[in-house]
Every structure is written in structure tokens, then in C-alpha cells.
Amino acid sequence: MKTITVSTEIYRSRNKGWFRQLCFLNGTWNVVSTWIVLGVFIALALAADILPLQNPLAVNASEILQPPSSNHWFGTDPWGMDVFSRTIFAIRVDFLLAVSSVILGIVAGVLLGAVAGFFGGFLDDLLTRFAEVIQGFPQMLFGMAVLALLGNNAINLIFICAFYNVPVYARLVRSVVSPLREADFVQAARVSGNTSLMIVFRHLIPNTLVPVFSQFPLSCAWAIQIVAGLSFIGLGIRVPTPEWGSMINLGANYIVFGKWWPSVFPGLAIVISVWVLNNLGNQLKSVFFTGI
Amino acid sequence: MNTPFIKIEDAVKIFTLHGLAFRRKSFFAIDHVSMEIKQGQTIGLVGESGSGKSTLGRCILSLLRLDGGKIIFRGLKIHNMKAREFRPLRRELQMVFQSPKTSFNPSMTIGQSIINAMCLRTDLSKKAKLEYLIELLNQVQLSPLFAGKFPWEVSGGELQRAGLARALAVQPKFIFLDEPTSALDISIRGQIVNLLLDIQERNKLTYIFVSHDLQLIRYVADYIYVMYMGQIMESGKREELFSYPLHPYTRALLRATLLGREERRQARLQSLKGEVIAYDWSGKGCKLAPRCAEATPKCFEETQFLHTINGRQVRCWRV
Amino acid sequence: MTDLNIQDLQVNINTGQETYYVLRGVTFKVPAGAKLGLVGESGCGKSMTAASIMRLLPKNATIVKGQILLDQLNLINLSEKEMRQIRGKRITLIFQDAASALNPLCSAVQHVADVYARHISLSRKESLHHAYELLAKTGIPKHLAHNYPHELSGGMSQRVMIAMALGCSPEILIADEPTTGLDVTIQTQVVELIERTVEEIGSSLIFISHDIGLVSEICDRIVVMYAGKIVEAGNREQIISGPGHPYTTALLHSFRAQPGKRMPFIPGRVPDLRIRQEGCSFAPRCSLADNQCWHSEPKLSEISPGHEVACFHMDK
Numbered sequence: 030m031k032t033i034t035v036s037t038e039i040y041r042s043r044n045k046g047w048f049r050q051l052c053f054l055n056g057t058w059n060v061v062s063t064w065i066v067l068g069v070f071i072a073l074a075l076a077a078d079i080l081p082l083q084n085p086l087a088v089n090a091s092e093i094l095q096p097p098s099s100n101h102w103f104g105t106d107p108w109g110m111d112v113f114s115r116t117i118f119a120i121r122v123d124f125l126l127a128v129s130s131v132i133l134g135i136v137a138g139v140l141l142g143a144v145a146g147f148f149g150g151f152l153d154d155l156l157t158r159f160a161e162v163i164q165g166f167p168q169m170l171f172g173m174a175v176l177a178l179l180g181n182n183a184i185n186l187i188f189i190c191a192f193y194n195v196p197v198y199a200r201l202v203r204s205v206v207s208p209l210r211e212a213d214f215v216q217a218a219r220v221s222g223n224t225s226l227m228i229v230f231r232h233l234i235p236n237t238l239v240p241v242f243s244q245f246p247l248s249c250a251w252a253i254q255i256v257a258g259l260s261f262i263g264l265g266i267r268v269p270t271p272e273w274g275s276m277i278n279l280g281a282n283y284i285v286f287g288k289w290w291p292s293v294f295p296g297l298a299i300v301i302s303v304w305v306l307n308n309l310g311n312q313l314k315s316v317f318f319t320g321i
Numbered sequence: 322m323n324t325p326f327i328k329i330e331d332a333v334k335i336f337t338l339h340g341l342a343f344r345r346k347s348f349f350a351i352d353h354v355s356m357e358i359k360q361g362q363t364i365g366l367v368g369e370s371g372s373g374k375s376t377l378g379r380c381i382l383s384l385l386r387l388d389g390g391k392i393i394f395r396g397l398k399i400h401n402m403k404a405r406e407f408r409p410l411r412r413e414l415q416m417v418f419q420s421p422k423t424s425f426n427p428s429m430t431i432g433q434s435i436i437n438a439m440c441l442r443t444d445l446s447k448k449a450k451l452e453y454l455i456e457l458l459n460q461v462q463l464s465p466l467f468a469g470k471f472p473w474e475v476s477g478g479e480l481q482r483a484g485l486a487r488a489l490a491v492q493p494k495f496i497f498l499d500e501p502t503s504a505l506d507i508s509i510r511g512q513i514v515n516l517l518l519d520i521q522e523r524n525k526l527t528y529i530f531v532s533h534d535l536q537l538i539r540y541v542a543d544y545i546y547v548m549y550m551g552q553i554m555e556s557g558k559r560e561e562l563f564s565y566p567l568h569p570y571t572r573a574l575l576r577a578t579l580l581g582r583e584e585r586r587q588a589r590l591q592s593l594k595g596e597v598i599a600y601d602w603s604g605k606g607c608k609l610a611p612r613c614a615e616a617t618p619k620c621f622e623e624t625q626f627l628h629t630i631n632g633r634q635v636r637c638w639r640v
Numbered sequence: 641m642t643d644l645n646i647q648d649l650q651v652n653i654n655t656g657q658e659t660y661y662v663l664r665g666v667t668f669k670v671p672a673g674a675k676l677g678l679v680g681e682s683g684c685g686k687s688m689t690a691a692s693i694m695r696l697l698p699k700n701a702t703i704v705k706g707q708i709l710l711d712q713l714n715l716i717n718l719s720e721k722e723m724r725q726i727r728g729k730r731i732t733l734i735f736q737d738a739a740s741a742l743n744p745l746c747s748a749v750q751h752v753a754d755v756y757a758r759h760i761s762l763s764r765k766e767s768l769h770h771a772y773e774l775l776a777k778t779g780i781p782k783h784l785a786h787n788y789p790h791e792l793s794g795g796m797s798q799r800v801m802i803a804m805a806l807g808c809s810p811e812i813l814i815a816d817e818p819t820t821g822l823d824v825t826i827q828t829q830v831v832e833l834i835e836r837t838v839e840e841i842g843s844s845l846i847f848i849s850h851d852i853g854l855v856s857e858i859c860d861r862i863v864v865m866y867a868g869k870i871v872e873a874g875n876r877e878q879i880i881s882g883p884g885h886p887y888t889t890a891l892l893h894s895f896r897a898q899p900g901k902r903m904p905f906i907p908g909r910v911p912d913l914r915i916r917q918e919g920c921s922f923a924p925r926c927s928l929a930d931n932q933c934w935h936s937e938p939k940l941s942e943i944s945p946g947h948e949v950a951c952f953h954m955d956k
Contacts, residue, residue: 369823369825369826370793476909506850507850507852507891508890508891508905509905509906510894511894511904514903515902515903515905533823534824537903573825574824576828577824577825577827577828578824
């Protein structure tokens with residue numbers, strides 16, 4: 030006897046593997062290159078210790094600002110440290126920092142924004158004022174204050190970046206949810222017996238994820254920037270711990286003299302990372318929200 | 322079975338528009354409306370924009386609160402009930418929305434939406450819900466493949482049928498149909514209507530069928546209420562209303578939807594002029610007076626009440 | 641006044657992955673001063689025809705073949721600049737959803753005045769003056785003329801559109817489902833307004849709708865479209881009292897629903913325009929379809945003077 034198998038999931042994804050579907054929606058070149066680069070990054074980050082790299086922390090006064098050579102593939106920086114190995118070791122630091130803090134910020138921001146946007150009234154006003162205050166506050170000062178008060182460690186750094194992302198995503202989500210409050214499908218969901226909480230989580234938040242995914246890579250790039258700024262003044266990730274932003278800062282003064290490699294290579298690393306994150310965001314979007 | 326299925330007593334709903342500089346205009350979206358609906362009936366609710374028919378539906382389904390009056394469902398007062406109290410009743414009272422495209426969540430497939438609508442069906446396991454989904458789609462003559470499609474991949478008529486399937490998911494006793502065919506082509510109007518009638522018979526449902534198209538109402542409704550600006554202007558059984566429309570507004574609607582060009586040309590002098598401007602009622606006199614071709618000074622002065630003639634209600638002193 | 645002559649118009653839309661054959665050889669004439677009704681279900685190509693005449697097709701649409709002759713001028717060959725001289729002045733269009741077709745930042749009178757200022761190059765003061773007059777004629781009194789679109793009801797927005805369309809006394813007015821979404825009593829007002837003003841100015845009218853009853857009220861000539869092609873064309877009397885094509889008959893049935901047990905309708909759904917099937921496109925939904933219908937495509941042929949039908953079984 031023939032039985033009809035039905036899935037409520039997206040029809041296409043039943044038949045093709047997820048990888049093939051990604052390629053179909055985004056272009057094979059895009060998908061393959063993104064994942065290869067991501068794979069390389071992750072592999073390097075994990076295996077950095079066992080790879081035959083120069084010591085990223087070895088200060089060597091006799092070899093400062095050497096151009097790229099067979100000995101130092103990316104050259105050396107003003108302290109004589111090998112730029113190549115530092116760039117690779119920094120993957121851990123930057124990726125972890127950026128991604129985790131942004132994700133934390135997204136979770137908190139989306140929740141707050143959705144609840145405020147849906148229930149409106151006092152909660153909404155409170156959130157808007159709160160967001161305005163946070164966003165109006167000078168970021169560096171705030172970062173400095175927190176690190177000075179609560180201790181100069183990675184957890185606090187993550188907290189600072191996350192904190193600044195909360196109002197961004199809260200506002201984003203609120204701007205999507207608020208007009209949808211009176212939408213027909215929300216009324217229909219209510220008529221079917223959904224509670225307010227179910228409506229917020231099951232019906233409204235999925236509709237906000239597209240702008241959230243679009244904003245995600247930008248937030249990551251921004252997080253790296255903030256960390257770099259803080260480490261420049263000696264807070265957060267202290268030199269000599271490798272971190273792209275601080276590496277750029279360290280080499281910035283020497284570009285004028287023609288010594289481009291200490292800053293450009295970590296800069297390229299940031300660009301590639303943001304590119305990968307951006308593509309990941311687009312691919313996620315395409316899989317879950319075909320056509321929106 | 323003497324208690325009516327749904328009884329609406331003197332319902333009132335006021336909307337306030339916030340204008341510039343604290344100017345606020347309030348108007349009656351529902352102006353002292355009373356109705357009695359027996360189980361198994363199809364009530365036709367006729368009226369144009371601003372008549373309050375959609376608002377009435379939302380009040381019955383507890384999407385809006387009443388500012389006055391009562392709604393009694395099977396002897397239970399359901400108006401202004403707390404959400405938690407009303408939730409179990411949502412299994413019995415359902416609604417189909419006017420615009421199918423906006424009544425489905427664009428980020429969920431049709432199947433996901435319908436299964437979500439079964440959230441009150443705690444008697445069904447996950448597997449059973451999937452099976453019931455297929456059965457529902459069959460009932461509305463949609464192939465099971467529609468479960469995996471998004472709302473924007475599907476035509477208006479098919480989406481409206483999906484909306485009906487969603488309303489049926491909880492096995493309700495009553496469905497409020499808010500202009501179910503207005504957003505669709507005239508050529509598929511009949512498809513939806515015949516389906517609605519079939520399902521009503523099969524599942525023994527009570528309907529309130531809202532439409533501005535009297536031609537359509539003639540097919541489906543047993544008893545009809547004609548509304549204008551929140552008030553009932555006329556009511557009566559199907560045959561009576563269509564053969565002997567009493568109120569000028571009913572006659573105007575009939576002319577607009579049923580008659581052809583020649584008859585309309587002849588009746589040109591009697592058509593309605595102007596438009597509904599919801600909050601521009603002076604507070605006394607008949608609400609239709611500014612537009613009515615048969616208006617007299619008395620119409621502007623005296624507030625009109627519903628009076629009963631031969632078992633029908635009319636709100637016009639000329640009758 | 642001018643004739644509009646459309647000959648074998650074929651339009652495709654390319655979405656990059658698929659091609660939609662939206663118009664598949666549309667031919668009809670709109671003589672000067674005539675009122676022509678274009679009837680068909682959603683997706684049959686009537687709005688596309690209007691868009692083609694106005695050259696307002698989406699970017700991925702291509703006019704594959706055909707001519708649109710305004711008197712002797714072929715609109716397809718015109719450049720965008722030349723077309724702008726024609727749009728809004730010689731041929732104007734009334735959209736379906738008036739409220740969203742208006743600029744939310746401009747008031748009603750500004751919309752109409754802009755038309756004058758642009759095409760007839762009047763001074764600001766003069767165009768405003770004319771605008772007030774025209775709006776009053778279409779039923780919007782002076783005190784309402786300053787309202788912005790969100791302050792206007794559906795019917796009033798539509799009147800503003802009509803005023804904008806008639807400002808330059810166009811030779812051809814295209815009304816694309818102007819009554820959708822309006823109250824029925826307002827619908828009659830809008831339709832009567834269109835009829836009255838078109839007669840006053842003496843322009844031709846192309847009235848597009850899916851409601852054959854509405855179209856038969858004001859149009860002398862009716863053209864029925866299905867799946868990108870014309871299936872029947874004729875005068876009002878011919879079409880209403882003696883339709884030749886089964887689709888037209890079915891449309892008339894659903895419009896003229898007489899009280900009975902079941903409401904009439906046309907079963908099935910509108911064909912997928914990506915597929916060019918063999919034979920008549922209406923065959924899957926037609927009760928008269930036979931082998932011939934499934935394999936060969938009927939061409940438009942005249943069954944009586946002025947009455948053309950594309951069907952192998954022209955019933956009387």
C-alpha cells in the first residue's frame with residue numbers, strides 16, 4: 030500500500046543534501062570557498078600549538094621590521110616577533126572574542142527587543158531609553174571603566190562587546206516586531222490558541238532573523254576593532270598576546286616608512302574573517318528563509 | 322435547545338483616533354448591536370468598510386474587548402474574558418481572515434502554520450498531528466504537497482483554502498468568515514463557497530459569513546443582518562430580504578451588486594452619494610442621512626431605532 | 641483622436657532561472673473614442689498588456705515580438721526619453737491600489753498640480769488652480785484637496801488618481817482594476833466617474849478587470865484573455881448574449897450566479913506561464929475539450945462581423 034510521506038519542512042531540503050541545497054541557493058563557488066576558508070581557520074586555530082611556527086611571543090631585538098622572507102613569511106614586527114605565527118595564533122583570540130560576544134549580545138538583544146516590541150507600553154519605552162543611554166555613552170571610556178573596575182580579563186572583554194551589541198539588536202528586532210503586532214497572521218495565531226509568549230518566539234522572532242543575520246558579521250568586525258582599541262591603550266588583550274587589532278596598531282606608525290607588513294597581514298586576516306562570516310550569514314539566511 | 326448558540330446583546334465598541342495636537346475623534350465601531358444565532362445557522366453579515374462587521378468578529382473571538390454589552394456563547398459570558406479563561410474556548414470559535422496573503426506567517430510553511438494551529442489539540446501526538454494535517458488538506462481539496470510550501474508560492478484561492486484548513490484544525494463549532502472571497506477572482510469564488518457549504522454540512526458548523534457582495538450572501542446565508550457604521554440597519558430571512566428590501570441602504574447595496582447597467586441607469590436618482598466618513602456623525606439622526614437619496618429633515622433630527630415589522634427589524638421611520 | 645493598434649505582442653519575463661511567457665501573441669485594436677474592456681483572471685496577462693503599452697515593464701521583461709501602434713507611431717521603438725513624453729500625457733494609467741500608488745509625502749492637490757506642471761509647463765499658481773478645479777470635478781471638494789494619501793479613503797484616492805490621469809486630456813486612458821478593494825457603493829461611483837469623464841474628454845478607454853459584469857457596464861467592446869492570449873473579442877452584445885468561447889461562457893456564469901444549490905465556478909487553476917503546452921491552454925479546465933483541443937492551438941477567427949473567437953467548438 031502506498032503511503033504518502035509528507036513533511037512540513039521546506040520541500041526542497043528533503044530531496045537534496047544540505048550541502049547541495051546551499052550550493053543551489055548561493056552559488057557553488059561561494060559556498061565551497063567560504064567553507065574551505067573557515068575550515069582552514071579552524072584547523073589553524075586548533076593546531077597552532079603543534080604546527081612548526083615560530084614562537085609568537087619571542088621578542089627579538091635584532092630582527093625588528095624584517096620584510097617577508099623565507100625565514101619570516103610575513104616579516105617581523107617592531108618588536109621582532111614573527112608576524113606569520115602571530116597572525117595564526119591570533120585566530121583563536123579574535124574569532125573567539127568576536128563571535129562569542131556578538132552571539133551573547135544577539136541573544137540578549139533579540140529577547141529584549143522582541144518582548145519590548147510585542148508588548149509595547151512601558152516596557153517598550155524603558156527599552157528605548159536604555160538603548161539610547163548605552164549607545165550614547167562613549168564606548169572606549171565605558172570599556173576602560175569596566176576593565177579597570179572589574180578586572181582586566183577576557184571574560185570582561187566579552188561582556189563589554191556583548192553589552193554594546195544588545196541595544197543594536199534590540200532596536201533592530203523591535204523595529205521588525207512592533208509593526209507586526211497587529212498583523213493578520215499574529216491575530217490568526219492568537220485565534221488558534223497561541224499564548225503571547227508562543228507568538229513572540231514561534232511567530233515573530235523567526236521573522237527578525239534575516240536582519241539579525243545581516244548585521245552579525247558587521248558586529249563581529251566591530252568587536253575586533255574595539256578589542257584592538259582597548260589593547261592599544263594597554264587594556265584587554267595585552268601585547269605581546271597576538272591579536273589582530275593590536276598588531277595593526279603596533280605596525281601602524283611604520284607604514285609611512287614603507288614597512289607595510291606588520292599591519293597589512295593582520296588587516297587582511299580581518300577582512301577575510303569578515304568575508305567568511307558575511308557569507309555564513311547569507312547562507313544561513315538562504316537555507317531558512319528562502320525567498321524572504 | 323432554546324438558548325441561542327451565540328447571543329450578542331447591545332454590544333458597543335468605541336475606537337479613538339488620535340489626531341494632531343490632542344484632537345481626538347471617537348466613533349462607535351459597533352453601535353448597540355444585538356443578534357441571536359442558532360446552532361447550525363449561517364448568518365449573513367452585510368456591510369461596507371466602517372460597518373463594524375470585522376470588528377464584531379474580532380470581539381466574538383476575543384481579539385478585542387467590548388466597551389459595552391454582552392456576548393454570550395452557550396450561556397457563558399465570553400466578552401472581556403481573561404485570555405487564560407478564554408483559551409479553551411478557542412477550540413470552538415474560529416475565524417477565516419479576509420486577506421489570505423497576510424494571514425499566514427511568511428517565515429513558516431503552510432504545513433507548519435496549520436500544525437501550529439493545533440497547539441490546543443493536546444489530545445494528538447506529533448505523528449497524529451501530521452496525519453490530521455493531511456486529512457485537513459484533503460478536506461479542503463489541497464494536495465499534501467502544499468504542506469511544504471510557503472505562503473508566497475501559492476495562489477490566493479489555494480491559500481484561502483489553507484486558511485480554512487487551519488480554522489478546522491481545532492474542530493470548531495463556529496467559524497467567523499470575514500469576506501473569504503473578496504480577495505479572490507470572481508471565477509473561483511464559487512469554489513470556495515461550495516467548499517464552505519460542504520464542510521458546514523459535514524461538520525455541522527455554525528457560520529457568520531461576512532461580505533459586501535449580496536449575490537454571494539444569497540447563496541449561503543439563512544438570516545441576514547445589514548450593517549452600516551456600526552448599526553444594524555435591517556435584518557431578515559434570506560427570501561424576505563431579497564424580495565422585499567425595506568431599508569434604503571439595503572436597496573442601494575442590491576443595486577450595486579445585483580443589477581445590471583440598464584436598471585442602474587434608471588435607478589440613478591436613488592443611488593447613494595458620498596462616502597462613509599466614520600467619525601463624522603453629528604450624534605443625532607440617522608447615520609445614513611447624509612448619503613440617503615430619500616432623506617428628509619426628520620432623518621437628520623431624530624435618532625432612528627430598530628423596530629420590528631413582521632418578524633424583521635428595520636431602522637428607518639419611513640417603513 | 642487616435643487609434644491604438646496592438647499586433648502580435650509577445651513578452652517574456654526572465655527570472656534568471658526560468659522564463660515566463662507572459663504574453664503570447666496579443667492582437668487587438670482600440671479605435672478612437674472606443675471603450676474597450678480587457679477581461680480575464682489574475683495571471684492572464686491583462687496587467688502586463690497595460691504595462692507593455694505604457695512601456696512600464698519590469699527590468700527582466702523583454703518584448704520579444706510585436707508592435708504597439710499609436711496611430712502610426714510604434715511605441716516599442718521609442719527611447720525612454722520619447723516615451724516619457726507620451727506617458728501621462730497621451731496615454732495615462734490608473735492603478736489598482738490607489739492608496740499605495742500615491743506619494744505619501746504629497747497632498748492630493750500637489751499630485752494633480754505636478755501633472756500639469758510637468759506636461760503642460762504651467763506656472764505653479766496656474767497648475768494649482770487647474771488642479772483644484774479638476775479635483776472638484778472628480779468629486780473632491782477644496783477642503784479635502786489638501787489631504788495626504790493616508791488621510792484619504794480608498795475611493796477618494798482613486799478619484800485623485802483619476803484626476804491625475806485626466807489632467808492632460810489624454811488620448812487613451814487605461815484603468816487597471818480601478819475598483820478592487822473599494823466598497824461596492826463606491827465602486828459604482830468610481831466607474832460612473834470614469835465613464836463620464838472619458839466621454840467628456842473624448843478619449844479611448846481600456847478598462848481592465850477580472851469581473852466581466854463590471855466591464856460589460858461601460859465598455860462597448862470586450863476582449864477576453866487567457867494565459868497570455870486573446871480567446872475572444874467582440875461587441876458587448878455579442879459577448880454577453882452570445883459568447884463563443886467556453887471560457888467566456890464560464891466567466892459569465894460565475895458572474896451571473898443565479899440562486900440555486902451550488903455556486904458556479906471555473907474548476908482548476910490558471911496555467912503556469914512557464915510552460916508552453918501543446919494545444920489550447922484552456923483545455924485542462926474546459927468541459928468541451930477533445931483530442932483536437934489538446935494537440936493543436938485554435939486561432940482567432942471571425943464568427944460574425946466584429947466577433948472573433950479562438951476555439952474549435954464555438955458554441956452558440
